[in-house]
Amino acid sequence: MSKKAFQDSYSAEFSHCYGCGRDNPHGLQLKSYWLNDEDKTHTIAHFTPKPYHTGGVPNNAYGGLIASLLDCHGTASAAAAAYETQGRKMGSTPVLRFVTASLSIDFLRPTPIGEELTLCGKVTQLKDRKATITLSLSAGNMLCATGTMTAVRLKSE
């Protein structure tokens, strides 16, 4: 994908996140995007779990991995939506950076290892510093997990 990922617009100080930091060689380096340029309401990311991401049951991904992926996709989606609402280019200052205040996940069925996963997000509410995001994770047409997140924008100081 040639488009710039949301996380690639994070400033250097925010680029070491375990889940999505481009400067963390030990991390997952998740990259999130708008689903398409016309409809900037839905976000998407992809990730293929490696064998060492197993939760112990052979060929099934670790639940913590799924939580990490949804965590980073959700906060990135919140940031993108906040910039969009303000009509600003992502990454421009003052920086709009969100952290997870709460994350609830339903693990609907086992998530396979070695298959490309699709993460989807939608910011359903954005009010002052608080965003509500609905999330999903699928393998092919199989919905494996859904989530709801509250993300809070960091104060500028």
Ligand SMILES: CCCCCCCC(=O)SCCNC(=O)CCNC(=O)[C@H](O)C(C)(C)COP(=O)(O)OP(=O)(O)OC[C@H]1O[C@@H](n2cnc3c(N)ncnc32)[C@H](O)[C@@H]1OP(=O)(O)O
């Ligand atoms: C940054 C780089 C990007 C990568 C991010 C990856 C995602 C992560 O893993 S982030 C790490 C995990 N998260 C954290 O460590 C956050 C720890 N918690 C905190 O720092 C604070 O509790 C924080 C920032 C969430 C909220 O504190 P504070 O800034 O004082 O917010 P506060 O003014 O109390 O509340 C703001 C709004 O959020 C709501 N809120 C705060 N906490 C919660 C919560 N746990 N659940 C639901 N709503 C909440 C409040 O009710 C309030 O809403 P409203 O405006 O409607 O009244």
